[in-house]
Amino acid sequence: MAVFIFEKKIKHYSSYQKILLAGEGDFSxxxxxARAFGLAVNMVATSLDSRESLMLNYSKAMSNVRELEARGCKVLHEVDVHSMSQHPFLISVRFDRIIYNFPHAGYLHGPFSSEYNRFQIWFHQDLIRGFLKKAREMLTTIGEIHVTHKTTFPFSEWKIVELAQELGLYLVHEEQFSLWDYPGYENKRGAGMCDETFPVGMCSTFKFAKLLLYSSITSGFDLGSTTSGPWSGYSGINGPDMQCFHPGTLSISLWSADIVDMACTYLESLERKKPKHGHKNLRSPSRPRKKNKNLRSPSISLLMHV
Structure with a gap:
């Protein structure tokens, strides 16, 4: 990522971030x-269309592409979001932000198909699922995936938050989207009516980040199992999947009451052994210690950045 003398920002995005834009229409x-940053050497902009299709379908696409390239942005054509992580230029690159605005899979029965049709909704969900799966592979450790999407019915039936959770992502934040925040951006329909805009209505930018220790095989979160000590039956400290983690490094606010109690007990024992360098008492004085006879559990789910 290029280093700028001064950081420049627009809404959620910074010139210090490595940014990938997926599924662009006319690249507006x-x-x-790019205009907000001045230079765009930190950006990669992609489109499913070929360069020739852009010329035919969007009146401003080529002028936008030329401006992006002049500002240092890498522009890639014919990039499918379902396979973008394997693109020769992208396969070894990791991004701080991956953006997909108003994803749409096209229409099953022509441009006047109903968005209320259940099969049409499944069609859209398949697009989102494939995008999120590949985008997750392309994130930096603290990266985020941003999907801007309508929140009214029937678009709410796409259930993109649930789809993200199935793929090892969690919702960091949902923020209302406004076209006024992005001067010059013209949302395009695509799907046979490419150069036409559409009313965005009520919509949000959904920000997703990676979940800890997601397993695509089990579609769940298993922290393994320790064999001895105060964390017996739980993962992490001695377990095969979390050998690099120490209980003091995890976010206690995301643990269940039982785990918080166990963590405090364990950390207090460390403090007694090492009074000068041990951990502070993390137990809240207003919260009595909870006794739990059965400390074993088959699995625990923790949400945090990888």
Whole structure:
């Protein structure tokens, strides 16, 4: 990522971030960011269309592409979001932000198909699922995936938050989206009506980040199992999947009451052994210690950045 003398920002995005834009239409959103940054050497903008298709379908696409390239942005054509992590230019690159605005899979029965049709909704969900799966592979350890999407019915039936959770992502934040925040951005329909805009209505930018120790095989979160000590039956400290973690490094606010109690007991024992360098008492004085006879559990789910 290029280093700028002064950081420049627009809304959620910074010139210090490595940014990938997926599924661009006429590249007007990419141009909006590039103009805000001044230079766009930290950006990669992609489109499913070929360069020839852009010329035919969007009146401003080629002028936007030329401006992006002049500002240092890498522009890639014919990039499918379902396979983008394997693109020759992208396969070894990791991004701080991956953006997909108003994803749409096209229409099963022509441009006037109903968005209320259950099969049409499944069609859209398949697009989102494939995108999130590949985007997750392309994130830095503290990276985020941003999907801007309508929140009214029937678009709410796409259930993108639930789809993200199935793929090892969690919702960091949902923020209302406004076109006024992005000067020059013109949202496009695509799907046979490419150069037309559409009313965005009520919509949000959903920000997703990686979950800890997600397993695509089990579609769940298993922290392994320790064999002895105060964390017996739980993962992490001695377990095969979390050998690099120490209980003091995890976010206690995300633990269950039983785990918080166990963590405090364990850390207090460390403090007694090492009074000068031990951990502070993390137990709240207003919260009595909870006794739990059965400290074993089959699995524990923790939410945090990888």
């Amino acid at each position: 959103f990419s141009v909006c960011l």
